[in-house]
Amino acid sequence: MADLLISSPANPRLKTLVALRRRRTREDTGHTLVEGFEELSLALEAGVVPEALYYCPELMLDPAAQSAVVDRVRRDGVETVQVTRAAFEKAAYREGPDGFLAVVGAVTRRCADLAVGDAALLLFCEGVEKPGNLGAMLRTADAAGADAVIAADPVTDWGNPNLVRSSKGTVFSVPVASDPTADALAWLDDHGIALVATTPDTDVDYTDVDYTGPVAIAVGAEKYGLTDRVLAHAAYQVRIPMVGKANSLNVATSAAVVIYEAVRQRRRSTAPH
Incomplete structure (x- = not known):
């Protein structure tokens, strides 16, 4: 089954991602964001299973290796969503994004x-x-x-x-x-x-x-x-x-x-x- 493709910067799902920049939203939903291939890779190695992965092939620095990570996450049953460059840059919270943005469970521990x-x-x-x-x-x-x-x-x-x-x-x-x-x-x-x-x-x-x-x-x-x-x-x-x-x-x-x-x-x- 092909991944959902988001091309509009006004897509409601992207607005949901932007909302997770706010602490209140993170606390209410129990979710947060991981942006960046390196950061996502470390989270995956630590056993984190994303709720969803948004990726942009146009921004990938090493498309072959990084696409393999998308495939791996998809095989684990995680929803993967392809996003065009203009739309991804709307959702990204860092300058110079590399095409990876994941929704994960927030870290809450006493x-x-x-x-x-x-x-x-x-x-x-x-x-x-x-x-x-x-x-x-x-x-x-x-x-x-x-x-x-x-x-x-x-x-x-x-x-x-x-x-x-x-x-x-x-x-x-x-x-x-x-x-x-x-x-x-x-x-x-x-x-x-x-x-x-x-x-x-x-x-x-x-x-x-x-x-x-x-x-x-x-x-x-x-x-x-x-x-x-x-x-x-x-x-x-x-x-x-x-x-x-x-x-x-x-x-x-x-x-x-x-x-x-x-x-x-x-x-x-x-x-x-």
């Missing part, structure tokens, strides 16, 4: 749904506002082999299309959860996970702390940092030394610096002597 081991390594992000920063931290968590990323008192949702894009699809491969800060802190306590809070208001350098046990590295909102509640709850407060004119790093960069110190320590502790 801390209680996470399964972590005895030496868990987590990122704890309190009140982070920008989807791009959360997405960048997910990519870092994926690269570092972190066990999970927790959004405490989140301002954005894990299904934000810009977060999905900036994470390169790792929001589907790295376990994530959202909870109020108090609930997330209680969950850490219940699992014996020490909290290491990043803040400029301490004399302890981030390299002076032991990260080889179960630990969550906490970063806060872009403008104000971590709340007093999280700072007071932390086993350690650490700083990243700053010698330049600026007095802070981007929150995603700060998270990357500290989590890779944890990775370095853990590799050293398990290396043969």
Whole structure:
């Protein structure tokens, strides 16, 4: 059976896709968008089964290989819809689309749904506002082999299309959860996970702390940092030394610096002597 073909930018189905850019629509429908071949491929590898796949052959960068992915998804029983270039660019939310846009189930998970081991390594992000920063931290968590990323008192949702894009699809491969800060802190306590809070208001350098046990590295909102509640709850407060004119790093960069110190320590502790 031939795929449905959409050629009009005013097609009602495309308007439905555009509506998923809004958080309220995502929450009401339980769906979100994955745009981009690379992001879709990672989501598929993580076991995500799309509700529908919209594709545009005119925009494909590698038509032979990418058409094979469309065929694979179609064989899995997913509805595949071919879209002309003008219509696809109407639905796409990124500049320079590559012809892939999928509707998938939104990621909704609480801390209680996470399964972590005895030496868990987590990122704890309190009140982070920008989807791009959360997405960048997910990519870092994926690269570092972190066990999970927790959004405490989140301002954005894990299904934000810009977060999905900036994470390169790792929001589907790295376990994530959202909870109020108090609930997330209680969950850490219940699992014996020490909290290491990043803040400029301490004399302890981030390299002076032991990260080889179960630990969550906490970063806060872009403008104000971590709340007093999280700072007071932390086993350690650490700083990243700053010698330049600026007095802070981007929150995603700060998270990357500290989590890779944890990775370095853990590799050293398990290396043969």
